[in-house]
Amino acid sequence: MQLKPIFLGNTAINNNVFLAPLAGYTNYAFRRLCKGYGAGLCYTEMVSAKGLKYGSENTKELLYTDGEEGLCAAQIFGSEPETMRAACEHDALAPFPIVDINMGCPVPKIYKNGEGSALLEDPFLAEKIVKECVKSGKIITVKFRIGITADKFITTEFAKRMEGAGASLITVHGRTKDKIYAGEVHFAEIAKAKAAVQIPVIANGGVFSNADAETLLNETGADGVMVARAALFHPQIFCELTGMETESKLQMFEKQLKWTQQVCDERFTTVFMRKMAAFYVKGERGAAAYKERLFSTQSPQEILAIAREIWE
Ligand SMILES: Cc1cc2nc3c(=O)[nH]c(=O)nc-3n(C[C@H](O)[C@H](O)[C@H](O)COP(=O)(O)O)c2cc1C
Structure with a gap:
């Protein structure tokens, strides 16, 4: 545009x-x-x-x-x-x-x-x-x-x-x-x-x-x-x-997680990043199963592990 x-x-x-x-x-x-x-x-x-x-x-x-x-x-x-x-x-x-x-x-x-x-x-x-x-x-x-x-x-x-x-x-x-x-x-x-x-x-x-x-x-x-x-x-x-250059979804997700942790406590970060991961996974193969796993995570580390599995 x-x-x-x-x-x-x-x-x-x-x-x-x-x-x-x-x-x-x-x-x-x-x-x-x-x-x-x-x-x-x-x-x-x-x-x-x-x-x-x-x-x-x-x-x-x-x-x-x-x-x-x-x-x-x-x-x-x-x-x-x-x-x-x-x-x-x-x-x-x-x-x-x-x-x-x-x-x-x-x-x-x-x-x-x-x-x-x-x-x-x-x-x-x-x-x-x-x-x-x-x-x-x-x-x-x-x-x-x-x-x-x-x-x-x-x-x-x-x-x-x-x-x-x-x-x-x-x-x-x-x-x-x-x-x-x-x-x-x-x-x-x-x-x-x-x-x-x-x-x-x-x-x-x-x-x-x-x-x-x-x-x-x-x-x-x-x-x-x-x-x-x-x-x-x-x-x-x-x-x-x-027209900016893109990066991988994993790089994007890791950045967002890090910056969320910078401001918000562990509980908020977990709930928020679960929600975001569920948005980002839409349209991927196996999205429904990933979403289910994401929503049972209890820490940012667990979410990150799933994100790496999906996007690495
Ligand atoms: C989840 C959600 C939260 C929103 N929160 C706000 C808000 O805080 N302030 C606001 O002016 N509009 C809010 N909106 C409206 C959006 O800013 C925008 O006007 C609307 O979604 C239409 O744009 P879109 O068709 O690109 O989604 C919200 C919309 C959604 C879906």
Whole structure:
């Protein structure tokens, strides 16, 4: 696909291929892996602004980063403008110059709280949140969906409002909230957002190959693409999209395991890397049997032994 840098004020992002925020997955190790494979910008998973306010331990772990990872964006969710601003100003977000606001999450618990995709129904509040967050001095970006249902797209008006409130970039997920992660990606809606604003627009939804990325860019005129689920099965999709050299699955797995251990305890590392190995083994011969064995492992060493058996 056509690569280009993205500029947010004085901040330059190497290229226009982004790793999406993925709750439960886009931790330090996974982001660092994808960055190494060429992703221009990676996002943390969504972090609760209220959780930061009340000092939840877990949010601090979600926000671990270091110089090895380089430029990275943190994503927050919430509905109270002041709490959202306080989150942007929180010490835990200090290493993140870019803060993205989640306005697309369809999970019932989040939606019912007036957070995530619920903000699509309250554009005034959404605007207020962005205005307040901008006061923190961070580069504020917004990731949103094209509406709640396909009979009422909100894309053009919402995109304009976000830009007007001070957002430096928007990512448009071309599906409605009621479709969760399935179904058609509405290219025309993303194209409307692109036509409506001057800030960079990143298109998201359904990129599983270089051909998909090209189609998404051609059909929408967007400035870049954001990849989500494809990266879970195949982090080296970023090599495919950016022309970086690939490496073996085993090398990839060993790196990810090492970096996960650097930040997380043995229990978390075991559970997380079991899940990742199960993604990576998909499509391999004997995948079902390997998965069964993986899920009975009790330590990173045991997982690594199976990974070596599969991929060495
Ligand atoms: C397991 C999972 C977790 C997700 N977590 C987040 C999240 O924390 N924040 C967010 O904005 N979107 C989240 N999303 C949505 C993705 O970022 C993306 O918008 C969506 O999956 C569509 O892209 P895709 O078709 O490339 O998968 C999540 C999606 C999945 C499948």
